[in-house]
Amino acid sequence: MCSDPVTRVELASVDSTNLEAFRRAPDLRGPLWILAGEQTAGKGRRARPWTSPPGNFYGSLAQRLDEPPARLGLRSFIAALALYDAFVAVVGNGTGFALKWPNDVLLNGGKLTGILLEASGQMLVIGMGVNLLHAPPASAVEPGAVAPVSLLGETGVRVTPARFLDALAPAMAHWEAIFRAEGFAPIRTAWLSRAARIGEKIIARTGSETREGIFETIDQDGNLVLCMASGTVAIPAADVFF
Structure with missing residues (x-):
């Protein structure tokens, strides 16, 4: 083609x-x-x-x-x-x-x-x-x-x-x-x-909410998968800080 x-x-x-x-x-x-x-x-x-x-x-x-x-x-x-x-x-x-x-x-x-x-x-x-x-x-x-x-x-x-x-x-x-x-x-x-900080602790901020955890991967939809003390969460959009 x-x-x-x-x-x-x-x-x-x-x-x-x-x-x-x-x-x-x-x-x-x-x-x-x-x-x-x-x-x-x-x-x-x-x-x-x-x-x-x-x-x-x-x-x-x-x-x-x-x-x-x-x-x-x-x-x-x-x-x-x-x-x-x-x-x-x-x-x-x-x-x-x-x-x-x-x-x-x-x-x-x-x-x-x-x-x-x-x-x-x-x-x-x-x-x-x-x-x-x-x-x-x-x-x-x-x-x-x-x-x-x-x-x-x-x-x-x-x-x-x-x-x-x-x-x-x-x-x-x-x-x-x-x-x-x-x-x-x-x-x-x-x-x-090629990703930075896989397996390391990061901070993801969405509006007034701040989440901290281990950057595990991205899922099949491109969401950030964060392992937190309260469990694993998939985040579709956020500002990430190291």
Whole structure:
């Protein structure tokens, strides 16, 4: 089966690559990558501001998919795997890289990326921000959160956003093809093999509730499985702290 043709649009500046992807949705004929040199109104999970200094990666992949929301949401794991593979490709090895549930990539224990999935109807947009050259100060994140790091600062490797997309786009296509052909099981296995803090104590916060326990695994739906003193619980969404 032939894969869908992938279109790539590079912009000097945009309010948000996710917003731009949705604006282009009516004309979408296949997967579309939006890459921007800067964002003037970028955002992360829970509408948190995402600082966007020039030189970092700001990109979104838009696809039209007729699938239930739960299945669409599993693509956060695909995005995390693709980012991991792209880093290995541009750096030359996977030393220091790990995946933090639900969808962050860590480098030497610091946060290197952010992923934001947004859906409207049959349109799914996966926004990705990568600290290629610059990282926000630790004071910019909430207490206890993983401190941000940059690829350049941790490895000495300088990568342009365009070159990073050259590695990321085929990695996304690779894992997407596996997901469509075989479902979530191989994605889950691959993600767990790269996961940070498996078998260790973590904290999961959901709104006003805080749970602490051992990170056992992720289940077949991508939920965090946490072993607590009161028993094992599957958590669909939370902020995780180490």
